[in-house]
Amino acid sequence: MTTFRPVVLARGHGISAQAVRNYERDGFLPPAERTAGGYRIYTEVHAAALSAFLALIPAYGRSTAGRIMAALTGGDLDGALTAIDHGHHRLLRDRETLTTVRRAVGHLTAEPVSDHRTRTVGELARRLRVTPATVRNWEAAGILGPARDPATGYRVYRAADVRDAELAHLLRRGGYPLEHIATVVRQVRTAGGTTTLARALDDWQRKLTAQGRAMLDAATRLSAYLDRLGLG
Incomplete structure (x- = not known):
């Protein structure tokens, strides 16, 4: 030998x-x-x-x-x-997460918010077909961070909040826990929007391919x- x-x-x-x-x-x-x-x-x-x-x-x-x-x-x-x-x-789970987030980002990019008016919690809930309590739960989890009307103290949701809520809604339907969704939404915010996040997702895809x-x-x-x- x-x-x-x-x-x-x-x-x-x-x-x-x-x-x-x-x-x-x-x-x-x-x-x-x-x-x-x-x-x-x-x-x-x-x-x-x-x-x-x-x-x-x-x-x-x-x-x-x-x-x-x-x-x-x-x-x-x-x-x-x-x-x-x-x-x-773990690699399979990462691939599934990447696919879900990519679809969500594609959906949000394909249907941008054209108006910049604010919405109440009820209006946002109706837009997503969820209950106001669900929207408030997302806020408690750190997914949403609406401003407050200085006169009434009520929550007001701007275009970026609507985007975050739509992304959260899609991921929630995919079965992801709130803490996971909060992390993804933070990535969208810190990346400067969905276009930059899409580039980051391409990098993630390359890393997963290399790992495979x-x-x-x-x-x-x-x-x-x-x-x-x-x-x-």
């Missing part, structure tokens, strides 16, 4: 020899054999493990990659696969490592 010194194994992956030793210490690589002089001896199994770990990082994040490799080092294949399943579930591709690469390398371990 081919053996490697730490520096040789590290150089082949563009990292330091100390990083390789740290990965072994943390359980991401199997324990290395030692020479009579105490020097580590790495094998093709360690090379496959290191390749798999480094591929898992862009796919699932360093923390999850570490848990997957540590589970395999401990012989817990099911634990490793469960961590992978959770990673795929990374998962495919990681699966290939992880499978090769499992073959080396004789697991499966």
Whole structure:
């Protein structure tokens, strides 16, 4: 079997020899054999493990990659696969969220608010076909922030508030919790409107695509490592 010194194994992956030793210490690589002089001896199994770990990082994040490799080092294949399943579930959820928000932004862009008059809570509720109590709940959750009429103290909803309410209504129908909707609405506000947010969503799409591709690469390398371990 081919053996490697730490520096040789590290150089082949563009990292330091100390990083390789740290990965072994943390359980991401199997324990290395030692020479009579105490020097580590790495094998093709360690090379496959290191390749798999480094591929898992862009796919699932360093923390999850570490848990997957540590589970395999401990012989817990099911634990490793469960961590992978959770990673795929998160990516799917992110894709669904992105699709929902993109549709909402497209809807709002296609039907801009043409007038700039203010609306009462009742008028806004009728526009969305919800109850005034629902609109007030959105305000309590931080989704809406209407101004107050200085004379009456009543809430007044401007064009931006209507946009935020329509976005909230669409996301709520999609089953998203209020705290999640509040985060999305804040992104619309801080991005300067739906056009800027649409560009941000394009960037998000590219990141999700890159992560999906990374998962495919990681699966290939992880499978090769499992073959080396004789697991499966």
